[in-house]
Amino acid sequence: MGLTFAQKLLGRAAGKVVEPGEIVFVEPDLVLTHDNSSAIIGKFESTLPEGKVKHPDRIAIVLDHVTPAATSKNAAGHARVRKFVAEQGIEKFFDVGSGICHQVLPEQHLTLPGGIVVGSDSHTCTYGAFNTFATGIDRTEAAGLWITGRTWFKVPETIEINLEGFLQSGVSAKDLIMTIIGKLGSDGANYKAVEFHGSAVSGLLIHERMTIANMGIEMGAKIAVFPADRITSDFLFSDALCKAALWSDIDAEFCEVYNFDLGEIVPVVARPHTVDNVCPVSDLPETKVDQVFLGTCTNGRVEDLKSALEVMKGRKVVPSVRMLVGAASRDEYVKALQQGIIEEFVKAGAVILPPGCGPCLGAHQGVLAPGEVCLSTANRNFKGRMGEKDAFIYLGSPETAAATAITGVITDPREV
Amino acid sequence: MAVHYYSQNDINTDLLFPGKYTYTCGTGPEIVEHLLEDLDPGFREKVKAGDIIMAGSNFGCGSSREQPTLGLKYLGVQAIIARSFARIFYRSSINQGLLLVQSPDAVDFYTPGDEVTVDPSAGILRVGEREFPFPALPVEMLAILEAGGLLNWIKENNV
Numbered sequence: 188m189g190l191t192f193a194q195k196l197l198g199r200a201a202g203k204v205v206e207p208g209e210i211v212f213v214e215p216d217l218v219l220t221h222d223n224s225s226a227i228i229g230k231f232e233s234t235l236p237e238g239k240v241k242h243p244d245r246i247a248i249v250l251d252h253v254t255p256a257a258t259s260k261n262a263a264g265h266a267r268v269r270k271f272v273a274e275q276g277i278e279k280f281f282d283v284g285s286g287i288c289h290q291v292l293p294e295q296h297l298t299l300p301g302g303i304v305v306g307s308d309s310h311t312c313t314y315g316a317f318n319t320f321a322t323g324i325d326r327t328e329a330a331g332l333w334i335t336g337r338t339w340f341k342v343p344e345t346i347e348i349n350l351e352g353f354l355q356s357g358v359s360a361k362d363l364i365m366t367i368i369g370k371l372g373s374d375g376a377n378y379k380a381v382e383f384h385g386s387a388v389s390g391l392l393i394h395e396r397m398t399i400a401n402m403g404i405e406m407g408a409k410i411a412v413f414p415a416d417r418i419t420s421d422f423l424f425s426d427a428l429c430k431a432a433l434w435s436d437i438d439a440e441f442c443e444v445y446n447f448d449l450g451e452i453v454p455v456v457a458r459p460h461t462v463d464n465v466c467p468v469s470d471l472p473e474t475k476v477d478q479v480f481l482g483t484c485t486n487g488r489v490e491d492l493k494s495a496l497e498v499m500k501g502r503k504v505v506p507s508v509r510m511l512v513g514a515a516s517r518d519e520y521v522k523a524l525q526q527g528i529i530e531e532f533v534k535a536g537a538v539i540l541p542p543g544c545g546p547c548l549g550a551h552q553g554v555l556a557p558g559e560v561c562l563s564t565a566n567r568n569f570k571g572r573m574g575e576k577d578a579f580i581y582l583g584s585p586e587t588a589a590a591t592a593i594t595g596v597i598t599d600p601r602e603v
Numbered sequence: 604m605a606v607h608y609y610s611q612n613d614i615n616t617d618l619l620f621p622g623k624y625t626y627t628c629g630t631g632p633e634i635v636e637h638l639l640e641d642l643d644p645g646f647r648e649k650v651k652a653g654d655i656i657m658a659g660s661n662f663g664c665g666s667s668r669e670q671p672t673l674g675l676k677y678l679g680v681q682a683i684i685a686r687s688f689a690r691i692f693y694r695s696s697i698n699q700g701l702l703l704v705q706s707p708d709a710v711d712f713y714t715p716g717d718e719v720t721v722d723p724s725a726g727i728l729r730v731g732e733r734e735f736p737f738p739a740l741p742v743e744m745l746a747i748l749e750a751g752g753l754l755n756w757i758k759e760n761n762v
């Protein structure tokens with residue numbers, strides 16, 4: 188019987204053949220933390236007073252969640268992180284304005300095929316787009332990794348998802364992954380690895396793979412991973428950086444197999460308050476919105492912003508809607524500026540946010556009022572997620588966000 | 604010892620601890636002020652050390668924030684019994700030294716008012732008159748749990 192990606196990768200780390208269910212100890216290539224580093228520093232210092240981190244070169248810290256600081260408490264947290272990275276010689280530090288960690292690390296080529304990255308952020312699974320074994324951990328474990336450089340994994344079982352066919356115009360990778368989550372359910376891949384297979388994979392570009400892998404955690408997946416191919420090496424400008432890439436054997440054992448025909452995918456939304464509460468946009472009753480948010484680590488890349496503008500075709504945001512647009516990183520922001528995208532959004536009436544998480548986690552820059560409705564391109568619509576428990580968050584694609592911004596009601600982008 | 608029972612599935616991290624406080628509340632006393640605030644606003648007043656939480660499937664799904672596990676451990680919650688747990692939450696509980704027991708049968712059997720006891724060393728969960736055995740944790744995780752969490756384990760083992 189052949190081996191899965193997770194078996195091969197964890198087996199390589201452990202130096203033996205491993206079976207699902209086994210525990211292996213590994214030394215991740217990179218440990219990511221963000222604004223939460225401040226709390227992690229507290230844990231680190233109380234466990235190892237005056238101590239040094241084991242591998243400063245394997246730590247990446249990105250300030251992105253509440254940036255620029257919204258309160259003096261946030262600012263103090265950021266200041267503590269700056270002091271720590273200087274003291275500890277941590278060079279992979281990305282300060283306020285660099286962008287969202289899940290965009291910045293791939294741009295810096297820190298999430299490589301066949302590598303292991305853990306992050307104190309649940310959407311660390313995004314790097315599966317690059318054939319990286321990447322998964323979320325908590326703050327305590329991040330502190331432990333700073334000290335020891337090691338952690339454990341249980342070798343997961345693997346779900347195979349086969350993708351065939353082509354997405355229709357107006358339909359995006361976001362609709363595809365939300366459709367998959369709607370089918371599998373929010374715990375459908377709990378504890379499991381998800382591998383994407385099928386002839387459609389080679390046609391999915393990096394930004395689309397990132398959108399898909401990013402939402403793996405929304406069905407509980409430990410990792411959500413793509414093969415490394417031409418698209419991966421083009422992104423990295425290097426074949427050499429792909430040399431550690433791994434992929435499952437043709438006869439690997441999968442615990443479940445699902446097939447999706449991309450041609451059948453339609454624009455969908457995830458309705459409040461769970462990500463698997465998915466339905467076609469066209470099935471929704473008329474749903475007025477107060478805010479549209481285009482951005483985040485799920486859909487804040489220049490391709491996403493461009494697709495949204497193509498739907499808007501020069502039309503303005505309706506007065507009843509506040510449209511917020513944020514590029515995922517400084518690099519994506521610059522690209523959007525150079526292509527005139529930002530100017531068009533401003534002229535259409537949108538508010539531009541600095542690169543970062545923005546209102547995604549409900550701390551600042553677009554918190555909702557009680558009873559308000561938001562159509563967001565983020566990955567999570569939990570009650571209270573955008574700072575107000577009596578607000579309603581619908582998740583959709585950049586195209587659906589654009590169609591909604593110009594009509595004021597959640598709208599199928601193929602209808603405008 | 605009381606049981607706090609939440610029958611719904613998919614109780615996520617925002618319901619356990621709202622995201623808007625994640626960068627301002629990190630210590631036990633700060634966290635418990637908002638623990639379960641949007642799920643059960645009276646929780647803070649009624650919970651006592653030694654209590655048990657009982658819930659549906661996929662408990663703790665969502666964010667990697669550890670305030671839920673840290674806060675529940677700080678309050679002295681003895682164990683969480685659920686039909687199933689989300690992966691990061693499960694891992695985080697071990698890291699905090701908080702016992703989780705996955706037992707769909709026990710949750711289905713439970714009716715509010717039943718007495719519930721957990722004996723982790725014997726791997727036995729009792730609900731009312733019935734016993735539900737649960738599998739022992741792998742040794743690596745058990746060592747972390749018994750040390751009272753990952754950082755204590757690191758300190759004790761000088762790693």
Ligand code: SF4
Pocket residue numbers: 252287288289308310483484485543544547548565566
């Ligand atoms: S954009 Fe949202 S989901 Fe992504 S890392 Fe930031 S807070 Fe998390």
